[in-house]
Each structure stands twice: as C-alpha cells, then as structure tokens.
Amino acid sequence: MNALQTAQKYTPGLHVICDLSSHNTGATSDAQLFQQKMNELLFRLQLQKLGEVYHQFENAGFTAVVCLTDSHISVHTWPEFGKVTFDVFLSNFRGVNDTKAQLIADELLNYFEAVEVSRTELKR
C-alpha cells in the first residue's frame, strides 16, 4: 500500500455528540465534582490527558474541555435551562477506540441523569 492509499484509508475516529436535559442541578452546576468523575473515567479507560480546562461560571454552569492523546472531550452545562451538551471524539490512531467513545458518552448521560437526549454519532 503506498502513502496515498494509506492516507485515503485513514479514518480519524468516532465523534459522539449529545444534547440533553437534566434536572440534576448538583451535577450540572459543580465543575469540581465533574472533574473527579472525569478523572476516574479516564483512569479506568487508560486514556491519557495532554491538558484540560475546567471553568466554573459564577452561580451557573461549567465548561470542561479535556485534551487527550486520542483527541478530546468537551462538556458545557446550563443548569438555569436544565441543559447539557457534550461531545466525545476519540481517534483510532493508537487502536480502535469507538467502544470507549460510546462508553464515555453512556457514563456522562448517566452522570447527568439525562432526559430528552439527542445523540449523534459521526464516523469521521
């Protein structure tokens, strides 16, 4: 296989994108609590962080972006609207991670006690 064929065959990975409603204001308001959850999850799945940004908005929600060797996870919460959006993109550069991406999405939906979920899976 030549370089061009390899490039054409390379498919970066699976991107799972979820929008949901949540009535769990504890989960949607507390960046620090969420950071613990995320760290446990990444440790369990043996995913390696390159860096992260957690930002707690005052009397409101939070934004979390975790940069991984295998792409990224982002979470944005709006407890005042009972809304959360997140996306999990894991690349297949070091092995097929599709199942891990789906598992992280499932765990996050569970964490926020999600209702009215809109879930999109993009094979990139």
Added chain:
Amino acid sequence: MNALQTAQKYTPGLHVICDLSSHNTGATSDAQLFQQKMNELLFRLQLQKLGEVYHQFENAGFTAVVCLTDSHISVHTWPEFGKVTFDVFLSNFRGVNDTKAQLIADELLNYFEAVEVSRTELKR
C-alpha cells in the same frame, strides 16, 4: 413564559464539524504557527478564551483545544496522513454566534488549504 418553556426554547448553538485533507505540511505540523492564527482570529471576532491546550507531537501533528466563554474549538492534525479534523461549537448564550462559527470554519479550511472537505453543521 415559564421556566420549563424557556428551557425547551433554549437551543445551545451551532456546531460546525469538518474533516479534510491537506497537502500543506507546514500548516498541519506547526502548533505554534497555528496558535498565532487562532489568537488573531479570536481577537478579530472578539471571542474570549477561558483556557487552551496546544500539544505538539514530536515529528508529527498537533492537537489544539481552545475553551471559550462561548463553548470551544478543537483541531487535530495528522500530517503523516494529510488529514485534519476540527470542530467549532459556539453557544448562543450571549447572542447568536452561528455566523461566527461558520466564519471560523471557513478561515480554518483556508488556513489548511483544505481539499476533500467533509463538513457537517449541527444545530444543537
């Protein structure tokens, strides 16, 4: 309008997701150069950073995740495959940002001299 109606009406924003091929290995390999481009763009569009992660892989591509008050931008490059994936998600919390999200995507496609573009726009 009651709180529930407000929650149902709140639509977080536009997520522009692009996968592309690029033959410009200078652009796809150099995290620092890309960071300059991104900073100029954010300044021009008056978007406020909460934090950022730029990671230069050795003799390879880079990963950049920029966390904004209005959500996030992520970029992953694989110069060895001539591939780039990026996504731009801007929330409408402080005003409708759909045009800005599209403009950033256009600028990034131009920066990487993108060919074979797959572009998805998700209204979240």
